[in-house]
Amino acid sequence: MRIGVITFPGSLDDVDAARAVRLAGAEPVSLWHGDHDLKDVDAVVLPGGFSYGDYLRAGAIAARSPLMADVVAAARQGLPVLGICNGFQVLCEAGLLPGALTRNSHLHFRNRDQGLLVERADTAWTTSFTQGQRIVVPVKNGEGRYVAAPADLDRLEGDGRVVVRYVSTTPGSGVDGNPNGSSRDIAGVTSADGRVVGLMPHPEHAVEDLTGPSTDGLGFFTSVLTAMVAA
Numbered sequence: 042m043r044i045g046v047i048t049f050p051g052s053l054d055d056v057d058a059a060r061a062v063r064l065a066g067a068e069p070v071s072l073w074h075g076d077h078d079l080k081d082v083d084a085v086v087l088p089g090g091f092s093y094g095d096y097l098r099a100g101a102i103a104a105r106s107p108l109m110a111d112v113v114a115a116a117r118q119g120l121p122v123l124g125i126c127n128g129f130q131v132l133c134e135a136g137l138l139p140g141a142l143t144r145n146s147h148l149h150f151r152n153r154d155q156g157l158l159v160e161r162a163d164t165a166w167t168t169s170f171t172q173g174q175r176i177v178v179p180v181k182n183g184e185g186r187y188v189a190a191p192a193d194l195d196r197l198e199g200d201g202r203v204v205v206r207y208v209s210t211t212p213g214s215g216v217d218g219n220p221n222g223s224s225r226d227i228a229g230v231t232s233a234d235g236r237v238v239g240l241m242p243h244p245e246h247a248v249e250d251l252t253g254p255s256t257d258g259l260g261f262f263t264s265v266l267t268a269m270v271a272a
């Protein structure tokens with residue numbers, strides 16, 4: 042299985058994403074945003090970072106990169122795509138996922154370990170989890186507040202397209218839930234077919250015991266291997 046990881050100017054976490062792909066048992070393939078070449082990969086990861094310095098809006102310029110036209114076309118044919126943090130911002134700006142990521146409500150960059158509730162364990166990227174499972178992976182963003190029109194949020198919820206939601210990392214403390222003011226504590230959403238997923242937290246930073254905070258993140262990368270076999 043070959044999983045492409047796209048590098049944009051300003052990408053930061055492409056190396057960690059490639060490492061997570063390898064630890065999950067697949068072959069990472071480097072993709073360059075300026076090429077029109079998906080190199081025949083079986084799935085694509087858009088990594089975190091500050092593509093184009095977050096100018097205009099985070100992800101807005103990267104969404105117009107040459108390779109993104111190919112990603113959008115392939116995703117519409119069912120190619121599994123995972124956008125992590127800046128990658129999620131790019132997917133929203135490219136129109137593959139609904140809503141937008143805006144400045145954190147408190148206007149501070151937030152970097153910490155974060156509890157998440159897995160609400161959909163049947164997307165291409167989440168079958169290694171169980172529905173209702175709580176996991177912990179890092180968040181680190183300045184523009185991570187997920188917003189959409191109330192009617193669109195109702196539709197997303199009604200269609201079950203919220204994949205992960207922010208919950209307290211230390212239940213009962215009441216101090217560390219939603220890190221950025223996201224509407225309805227939404228941390229990640231999926232496309233209608235469950236093959237495109239965008240997440241604000243960073244699963245690629247939680248794949249090894251040595252560095253912690255957990256190995257929960259690996260599940261996103263192992264899930265897609267199952268999805269590709271099934272396809």
Ligand SMILES: NC(=O)CC[C@H](N)C(=O)O
Pocket residue numbers: 088089090091092095099125126127128181182183184185
């Ligand atoms: N870690 C990241 O991918 C950062 C995402 C984005 N540039 C932000 O600060 O919101």
